[in-house]
Amino acid sequence: xxxxxxxxxxxxxxxxxxxxxxxxxxxxxxxxxxxxxxxxxxxxxxxxxxxxxxxxxxxxxxxxxxxxxxxxxxxxxxxxxxxxxxxxxxxxxxxxxxxxxxxxxxxxxxxxxxxxxxxxxxxxxxxxxxxxxxxxxxxxxxxxxxxxxxxxxxxxxxxxxxxxxxxxxxxxxxxxxxxxxxxxxxxxxxxxxxxxxxxxxxxxxxxxxxxxxxxxxxxxxxxxxxxxxxxxxxxxxxxx
Amino acid sequence: xxxxxxxxxxxxxxxxxxxxxxxxxxxxxxxxxxxxxxxxxxxxxxxxxxxxxxxxxxxxxxxxxxxxxxxxxxxxxxxxxxxxxxxxxxxxxxxxxxxxxxxxxxxxxxxxxxxxxxxxxxxxxxxxxxxxxxxxxxxxxxxxxxxxxxxxxxxxxxxxxxxxxxxxxxxxxxxxxxxxxxxxxxxxxxxxxxxxxxxxxxxxxxxxxxxxxxxxxxxxxxxxxxxxxxxxxxxxxxxxxxxxxxxxxxxxxxxxxxxxxxxxxxxxxxxxxxxxxxxxx
Numbered sequence: 001x002x003x004x005x006x007x008x009x010x011x012x013x014x015x016x017x018x019x020x021x022x023x024x025x026x027x028x029x030x031x032x033x034x035x036x037x038x039x040x041x042x043x044x045x046x047x048x049x050x051x052x053x054x055x056x057x058x059x060x061x062x063x064x065x066x067x068x069x070x071x072x073x074x075x076x077x078x079x080x081x082x083x084x085x086x087x088x089x090x091x092x093x094x095x096x097x098x099x100x101x102x103x104x105x106x107x108x109x110x111x112x113x114x115x116x117x118x119x120x121x122x123x124x125x126x127x128x129x130x131x132x133x134x135x136x137x138x139x140x141x142x143x144x145x146x147x148x149x150x151x152x153x154x155x156x157x158x159x160x161x162x163x164x165x166x167x168x169x170x171x172x173x174x175x176x177x178x179x180x181x182x183x184x185x186x187x188x189x190x191x192x193x194x195x196x197x198x199x200x201x202x203x204x205x206x207x208x209x210x211x212x213x214x215x216x217x218x219x220x221x222x223x224x225x226x227x228x229x230x231x232x233x234x235x236x237x238x239x240x
Numbered sequence: 241x242x243x244x245x246x247x248x249x250x251x252x253x254x255x256x257x258x259x260x261x262x263x264x265x266x267x268x269x270x271x272x273x274x275x276x277x278x279x280x281x282x283x284x285x286x287x288x289x290x291x292x293x294x295x296x297x298x299x300x301x302x303x304x305x306x307x308x309x310x311x312x313x314x315x316x317x318x319x320x321x322x323x324x325x326x327x328x329x330x331x332x333x334x335x336x337x338x339x340x341x342x343x344x345x346x347x348x349x350x351x352x353x354x355x356x357x358x359x360x361x362x363x364x365x366x367x368x369x370x371x372x373x374x375x376x377x378x379x380x381x382x383x384x385x386x387x388x389x390x391x392x393x394x395x396x397x398x399x400x401x402x403x404x405x406x407x408x409x410x411x412x413x414x415x416x417x418x419x420x421x422x423x424x425x426x427x428x429x430x431x432x433x434x435x436x437x438x439x440x441x442x443x444x445x446x447x448x449x450x451x452x453x454x455x456x457x458x459x460x461x462x463x464x465x466x467x468x469x470x471x472x473x474x475x476x477x478x479x480x481x482x483x484x485x486x487x488x489x490x491x492x493x494x495x496x497x498x499x500x501x502x503x504x505x506x507x508x509x510x511x512x513x514x515x516x517x518x519x520x521x
Contacts, residue, residue, distance in 0.1 A: 050415040069417030075409065084277060084408060087464035094405040098416035104398045130463030150416040 001064045002027050003154055003185060004049065008058035011041055011048045017056050018044055024204050024212040026154070028064060031177075031186045033196035033203050035227065040207035042189045043076070046158055049187070066154065069098045072147035074157040077139070082132060088142050089127040092118055095149030110149075117145040121175065137168035144175070154185040161192065173199060193231045241489065248488050256377045261480045261498070263389035264441050265450060267434045269476030270396045272455035273469050274407045274427060282333065283321055284451040286340035287435045288444035290317045292367055293343035293350075295439075299363075300354040311436050317343075318432035322424050369443040369495055377440070385437055392430055399423065404465055441480075442495030450476065453502035460506075460513030479505055 004026040012018045018041035026032055034042050047053050049060060050073055072095075095117075096110035106114075118124045121141045126134065131142060140160060147155055160176065161169040177199055180186045190196045196203060203218040205211040211223040218224035248254045268284075275283055294313040298306035321335055351364060377385075396403070405413040406423045414420045431451075438447050454476035458468045483498030490497075 047411070050411075052411055052414055069415075071415060073412050073415040075411050078409065078411075080277060080279065081408065085459050085463055085465060085468045086404070086408060087466075090404065090465050091408065094401070094408060094413075095416070097401070097405045097413060097418050100401070105401065128464075133463070146412070156415075 003030075003062070003064050003066045004187075005061040005063065006049075006058065007061070009045075009048070009055055009060060010057035011044045011053075012056050013044065013053065015056070019206045019210075020057070022058070022204075022206060022210055022212075024202075026185060026187060026202075028153070028185055029180075029183060030202055031180045031200045032188070033200035034187065034189045035191075035193055035196050035203060035205050036207040042206060043158055045206065046156055046187075046189060050156060070151050070153055072149075072151035072155045074140070074143050074147050074155065074160055076158050076162065077143075084132060086131050087127065088118070088123060088129055088131060088134070089114065091131055091142055092127075092145045092149060095146035098150045113149055114145070117148045120148070121145045135168075136164050137172065140164065140172060141175075148179075148184075152184070154187070155179065157186065157188040159189055159191065161190075161195075169195075193228055197228070245485065245489060253377070254484075254488065256382045257494070258481060258484055260377060260382060260385045260437075261441055261484050261494075262477050263385060264434070264438045265454075265476040265480035265498075266473050267389050267392040267430075268438055268447075268450040269454035269472045270393070270469065271427065271431050271434065272451040272453075272476075273458070273465070273472055274403055275431065276452055276455045276459075277407050279333075280322070280336075281452045282336050282340070282448060283318070283431065284435060284448040285445075286321060286336040286343075287314055287318055287432060288439060288447040289340045289344040289347070290314050291436055291439055292444040293347035295367060296347035296350045299356050300350050302356070307436070311433070314436050315429055315432040318428040318435075319425060322428040367439070367443060368445045369493060381440075388433055388437060392434060395426070395430060399426070400469075403427065408465075442498060446495050446499045449499040449502055450480075453499075453506050454479065457502075457506045457509040460509040461516075475505060475509075476502075 002025040006022055006024050009022040010017045010020045011022070018039070022045065024032070034045065036042055044053070048055050050071060093106055093110065093114045096106055096113060099110060099113075100106065115124070118127055121144055123138060123141045123145060126138060126142075131139060134142065144155075144160075155176075157176065161172050164172060173195055176186060176188070180199075186200075188196075188200070197215060197219070200215060202214055203211065203224070205218065205223050205227060209223040211218060211221055213221070219228070275281060291310050291314045294310040295306055298309045303309055317339055321339065348364060356363075402413075402418060402423050405418055406420045406427075410420050410424075434451075435447055438450055442450060454472035455468070457475055458472035462468045462471055479501045480498050483501040484494060486492065486501065487494045487497035
């Protein structure tokens with residue numbers, strides 16, 4: 001059985017659908033990339049998967065031993081966070097909220113888990129530093145460490161490399177690939193179709209045409225070919 | 241001068257004022273950090289005007305214990321205001337401004353149409369800018385204030401980690417199963433209680449100062465949420481004690497003196513912050 005299964009899903013807000021008839025499944029170990037034009041409802045879909053908003057139609061079935069609060073989430077940065085006075089340690093630890101339930105304080109295990117994840121992502125030496133003084137790449141690692149405190153199974157990443165320079169972007173992708181190899185299922189929203197095709201094993205394309213399938217199937221589909229070509233052009237335009 | 245101070249400090253009414261002043265300042269500053277970071281700095285202002293409006297209504301209909309009306313009305317408005325963050329038909333700041341001036345206007349209107357005493361402008365002025373009310377507290381009022389403040393502090397300590405999570409990243413907190421809605425509701429409830437209490441101290445126009453200045457001052461100097469919270473609590477208490485003492489000695493109005501001290505301290509913290517970070521932040 002799959003971790004996540006979407007059936008005839010419609011997503012949107014205030015009754016207006018931005019994406020309809022979306023069907024896909026996420027199995028343990030998958031690396032799924034969600035691609036599509038701006039405004040096609042990628043972030044809305046992710047919020048719906050996370051149960052932050054209700055689907056307008058259809059359903060999402062969570063299964064295979066995955067609990068609703070076991071989904072780690074790397075959101076896009078909010079303006080509030082840009083000047084938020086919090087140390088790296090405090091933020092990573094807040095990922096343990098899910099384990100706490102009603103328990104008001106963090107225990108030794110929570111702290112050990114936070115420490116472990118900071119070491120894993122190489123931000124241990126920053127733990128007393130203030131979040132807002134870090135570089136963009138370091139901030140993303142902090143949020144990723146926090147997400148790992150919340151889950152051992154599945155991570156949802158919303159544009160994890162937006163605003164990062166090419167070198168840091170590549171490091172971030174490597175990091176995510178390694179997490180995937182360790183057995184953590186990845187769902188990633190990306191603008192970056194070439195990265196999606198490099199790293200993901202499955203592609204969900206949403207927009208006017210909806211496609212879900214393996215990377216190879218996507219490259220052979222009309223939707224996929226059109227999208228890839230339009231983006232390659234865009235890339236050339238940028239270079240030119 | 242010290243003699244004068246000693247004489248005053250031996251009087252029960254001054255002791256009461258100090259106890260209440262310290263507690264209110266502490267409570268206001270604790271939640272101030274959250275409110276400033278959530279971009280709700282002006283909620284104190286908005287809610288205190290609501291409380292002013294409710295007080296005017298209570299006066300007109302002749303309620304002896306006006307708290308019975310002011311507290312529930314303020315709490316309801318607080319919950320409505322903090323909810324607007326989620327459905328954004330009217331943006332948070334606009335909603336606060338609307339309720340704020342609306343309640344102020346209606347309050348003043350009511351007090352004028354149905355005057356209950358000969359000195360309306362005096363009444364209005366004292367509710368807006370705080371009055372001698374802090375110096376004429378009854379034993380019961382002091383005890384109510386102590387009890388409510390303790391509740392606020394205990395609430396804050398117990399839910400500190402949740403408040404942090406919800407303030408820093410509400411979506412993440414909700415995604416991993418924290419009941420953000422419930423905590424926002426509780427924060428609204430507590431902030432309303434604090435504001436109603438603080439009206440006695442500084443009056444409804446100056447309450448925002450108690451909420452935001454200590455938090456902003458602490459943020460100039462510290463870089464972790466815990467330190468900012470603790471330090472803003474300490475600053476707020478020190479400022480309010482200093483303000484009350486100065487106002488006794490210099491015979492100035494209590495509320496505005498406390499706020500003036502807060503402003504000066506903010507200036508000092510800002511300078512220190514500027515020097516220590518080399519002007520980077």
